[in-house]
Structure formats: C-alpha cells, structure tokens
Amino acid sequence: MNINWYPGHMVKAKRMITENLKLVDLVVEILDARLPYSSRNPDFEKLFNNKKKVIVLNKYDLADPSVTTQWQKYYESSDIEVITVNSKTGSGNRDFINAINKVMADKFERDRLKGMKQRPVKAMICGIPNSGKSTFINKLTGSAPARTGDKPGVTKDRQWIKIHKNIHMLDTPGVLWPKFDDDKIALNLAITGAINDEILDLEQISRKLLSFLTENYSENLKKRYDLNELNSDPHKLLLDICMHRNFIKSGGEPDTLKAAIIILDEFRAGKIGRISLEAPNEF
Ligand SMILES: Nc1nc2c(ncn2[C@@H]2O[C@H](COP(=O)(O)OP(=O)(O)OP(=O)(O)O)[C@@H](O)[C@H]2O)c(=O)[nH]1
Ligand SMILES: [Mg+2]
Structure with missing residues (x-):
C-alpha cells in the first residue's frame, strides 16, 4: 500500500x-x-x-x-x-x-x-x-x-x-502521525477510516476486512449479510454479498465497488457488531 x-x-x-x-x-x-x-x-x-x-x-x-x-x-x-x-x-x-x-x-x-x-x-x-x-x-x-x-x-x-x-x-x-511502515498496520487503519479513502483501493481493503471477519467474527458476518455459508475466497464472498443485496450494475455485472464501500461503511458504523481488529497477544 x-x-x-x-x-x-x-x-x-x-x-x-x-x-x-x-x-x-x-x-x-x-x-x-x-x-x-x-x-x-x-x-x-x-x-x-x-x-x-x-x-x-x-x-x-x-x-x-x-x-x-x-x-x-x-x-x-x-x-x-x-x-x-x-x-x-x-x-x-x-x-x-x-x-x-x-x-x-x-x-x-x-x-x-x-x-x-x-x-x-x-x-x-x-x-x-x-x-x-x-x-x-x-x-x-x-x-x-x-x-x-x-x-x-x-x-x-x-x-x-x-x-x-x-x-x-x-x-x-x-x-500525531500513525506508523505506515508495516502493511498490516496501514491496512487496519484504512479499514477504520483513519486514512483518506480517496487514496485507497477500497475493494482490496474490503476483501481484507471480509477475510478477517470470516476468521474472527463469522457469525456477525453471516447475520449482517444473510449468508448461510462464507466463501473462503474474499472476492467470491464479495460477489455473494452483491447478489444478496442486489448490487448489480445496469449491464447486469455485480457492483463489487458499491458492495465494498457499503461493507466498510457498515463496519465503521458498528452495524456488523462490536469488532476489534487487534488483540495484545499479537504484538
Ligand atoms: N462510534 C463512535 N464514533 C466516534 C467516537 N469518537 C469519535 N467518533 C467519530 O469518529 C470520527 C472522527 O472523530 P473526530 O473527533 O473528528 O476525530 P479527530 O481525532 O479530531 O480527527 P482529526 O481532527 O482529523 O485529527 C467522527 O466521525 C466521530 O463522530 C466514539 O467514541 N464512538
Ligand atoms: Mg479534530
């Protein structure tokens, strides 16, 4: 990044x-x-x-x-x-x-x-x-x-x-300025909105968030997007969410960017649940 x-x-x-x-x-x-x-x-x-x-x-x-x-x-x-x-x-x-x-x-x-x-x-x-x-x-x-x-x-x-x-x-x-020397840190900051969205690849950030949630908060994710199963491939999961929420472009293509933006917005507003991205034992 x-x-x-x-x-x-x-x-x-x-x-x-x-x-x-x-x-x-x-x-x-x-x-x-x-x-x-x-x-x-x-x-x-x-x-x-x-x-x-x-x-x-x-x-x-x-x-x-x-x-x-x-x-x-x-x-x-x-x-x-x-x-x-x-x-x-x-x-x-x-x-x-x-x-x-x-x-x-x-x-x-x-x-x-x-x-x-x-x-x-x-x-x-x-x-x-x-x-x-x-x-x-x-x-x-x-x-x-x-x-x-x-x-x-x-x-x-x-x-x-x-x-x-x-x-x-x-x-x-x-x-204060955050530390960007580590990709994981920059990514977590991006997920929470601490970095200007205009300079980010929002689909990439959203896929990372989906992977994290699948691993750590799967029930929250299933509940929010009404999914029975979570595809382990985050891109496919993003496509599933497009289908469920009906994010389809006029040509019939899934609108993955729209889904990515909404997932990030909903995470930031706490709508997916109370979620922590880091625990002290990781450091
Ligand atoms: N849910 C929730 N949102 C908060 C809380 N504190 C701040 N926010 C939101 O976080 C965003 C940033 O808050 P600010 O107070 O502008 O942050 P800041 O540190 O002054 O930011 P800069 O002036 O850009 O350095 C805003 O959308 C706030 O509404 C909180 O305790 N809970
Ligand atoms: Mg301020």
Whole structure:
C-alpha cells in the first residue's frame, strides 16, 4: 500500500507538540479501542518520555468488549493508567477525570506538604487523525466551553478549557502521525477510516476486512449479510454479498465497488457488531 505522511507535516506537528508539552502536566493519548496498537504513534514514548499520561481507549462502543478488557490489562501491567470512553455519548468521562486525579495524586500531595495551594492540572490531548480527539474534547466541555482565558506567559492563541474544577485542557489537540511502515498496520487503519479513502483501493481493503471477519467474527458476518455459508475466497464472498443485496450494475455485472464501500461503511458504523481488529497477544 502506498500511503505516506509528508515529512513536512510530521516536522510541524512534532514542533507544535514539543512546544505545548512544556505547558502541561499531563498528556492524554487517545487511541481507537478497535486497534490500540496500530492507532498508537511509534514516537509517542520518546516524545513524551517523562510526562505523566493517561491512555483513553475511545470508540469503546465499536470495539469488542472482551478484547478491550485484554488491552486494559495489558496497559495496567505496565502501570499505565487507561480508561475506555464513548466520546459520542460521553460515557466514561467520569472515569477520565478520576484517572487524571489518580495520576496527579502524588504531585498534589507534594504540593500540599510544601503548603502550596493546589493549582489546576493542565492537560493536552494527542492522537492520530480520526481517533476522536475533537469529539472527546467537545463532549467533555459541553456546547459552551468555559474558557479560562490566556494565562500569563502563554501565547495568546492557545486556549485553556476548564473540563473540571481543577483540570484545564488545551483546546488544540496534538495531531500525531500513525506508523505506515508495516502493511498490516496501514491496512487496519484504512479499514477504520483513519486514512483518506480517496487514496485507497477500497475493494482490496474490503476483501481484507471480509477475510478477517470470516476468521474472527463469522457469525456477525453471516447475520449482517444473510449468508448461510462464507466463501473462503474474499472476492467470491464479495460477489455473494452483491447478489444478496442486489448490487448489480445496469449491464447486469455485480457492483463489487458499491458492495465494498457499503461493507466498510457498515463496519465503521458498528452495524456488523462490536469488532476489534487487534488483540495484545499479537504484538
Ligand atoms: N462510534 C463512535 N464514533 C466516534 C467516537 N469518537 C469519535 N467518533 C467519530 O469518529 C470520527 C472522527 O472523530 P473526530 O473527533 O473528528 O476525530 P479527530 O481525532 O479530531 O480527527 P482529526 O481532527 O482529523 O485529527 C467522527 O466521525 C466521530 O463522530 C466514539 O467514541 N464512538
Ligand atoms: Mg479534530
């Protein structure tokens, strides 16, 4: 697959994150719960090395709950604070506030012992495109976010939003670049819509998704497309779906592109079921 981030974008994004990093106490990395490995930026550790952090597994409503539990255990075993959210409904936001307070607890305690007044925690959200950064921030802040105004020493164009009584969040999320060095990762990102569809071969992506679903979520697939059997050849399976859904071009040919687009749309909307593309034991 030929997908790339322009190096210029990467340098700019990195510079912006590095600058903002100096202003915050804590970084929130937002991952897609369906593919926490592939939606994690490879430079994240280096970039944020000594910052406190919370991992948010977003789009929990679309992911397989049992696989998400495995991911939570995986992060917790490395002492990383992790929570799940559905940013569309805001479910999990309370856990998010609790996680921030937990991660910051020792600092609060140190400040208290020094007799210092507790100042608000400053946090920044980072994640790859389409991971749900904007949706998450919007849900946390509500429709009319309480802006805290410019702080002395802070550039004017940066806004802090009060998300809780002692937690302020930078309103501009840090956009991270995904890793494309591995075909499987690029493919999983493409399936979820994290890569611009215009540059992809949608039939190829859809065939890969069908193979994955046949292997791991066969019942969901049968049910959604009303199939008794799943052809092990993904192209033939795509043709079967064309027949069942009546995706036929005017000349009588099966419209495999239309079927491919609809299968991807339905997967992304969660209509095939709650599906995870990766489990921690694969890495
Ligand atoms: N089902 C579901 N959809 C979500 C969730 N969070 C975000 N989305 C959807 O995912 C898509 C991307 O969300 P955005 O908030 O725009 O993502 P972003 O990280 O800000 O993306 P960029 O600004 O492009 O970097 C949108 O269609 C959202 O509606 C979630 O928790 N569940
Ligand atoms: Mg956004």
